Amino acid sequence: MERKIVITVLGQDRPGIIARVTGVLFEQDCNVENVSQTILQSEFSGIFIVSMPGSLTIDVLQRRLIDRTKDLGLHVYIKAVNPAEPPADDAAGDPFVITTQGPDRKGLVAAVTAIIAGYGVNVTNLQAVFKGGDDPTRNIMIYEVSIPASTDRAALAGDLNRKAAELGLHISIQHRKIFEAINRI
Known part of the structure; x- marks a missing residue:
């Protein structure tokens, strides 16, 4: 076997x-x-x-x-790898992309992912490119996430936007299809 x-x-x-x-x-x-x-x-x-x-x-x-x-x-x-039970229909969620740009500092990933996790959202892929310094275009994080249908998306977006403002980040939250169309991935 x-x-x-x-x-x-x-x-x-x-x-x-x-x-x-x-x-x-x-x-x-x-x-x-x-x-x-x-x-x-x-x-x-x-x-x-x-x-x-x-x-x-x-x-x-x-x-x-x-x-x-x-x-x-x-x-x-x-x-x-332990055989897993298939996820509940709600757990599969919709694919979104959350992108942040801004000055590099300790704790950025921890702060953003704490909010994401607090809403029961799963990070399926994360890419972070930190070049240092305060140039916001040189420090980018791209979170691919799966947002369950039951998640209050407006509240999630509001909390992420508040945290981004607090950290001096520009944040974008888009459905993956929109992100891919805009960025031609």
């Missing part, structure tokens, strides 16, 4: 990381189902959802990945 696992790989970026990791997975008869990979400054970060054969243990796979990536200086973490 196949099982699903999540593998997190971190380390200094260099060519060949994905090839090495997926090569080991192939050798172990694993199937990569989803991958999210990015480079933050000079650091590689990859998350893989993988189905693995029932005859393979997480410990054996982790040892093989560590052994085969040791020369790359990678950190590998594996955990089992």
Whole structure:
């Protein structure tokens, strides 16, 4: 019986990381189902959802990945994915994009996500690009969120706008389809 696992790989970026990791997975008869990979400054970060054969243990796979990536200086973490109940219809929500621009300071992400979480809204993707300084066009955060139908969207927007004003941020809240049409993603 196949099982699903999540593998997190971190380390200094260099060519060949994905090839090495997926090569080991192939050798172990694993199937990569989803991958999210990015480079933050000079650091590689990859998350893989993988189905693995029932005859393979997480410990054996982790040892093989560590052994085969040791020369790359990678950190590998594996955990089992527990089968989840399907989300309630309301929990799926509508996709929105919240964008902030403004001066860099500690606590920006924490302040915005505290409000988002307080309304039961899930952040599905977050990109933050901080270049430093007070130039508002150089510090951008893009939150992709899923807002449940039962959420008071006007209250959420009001709280986010108040917090943005307090922090000196420009904030935009748009349905993802509108955001994509405007920004031609």
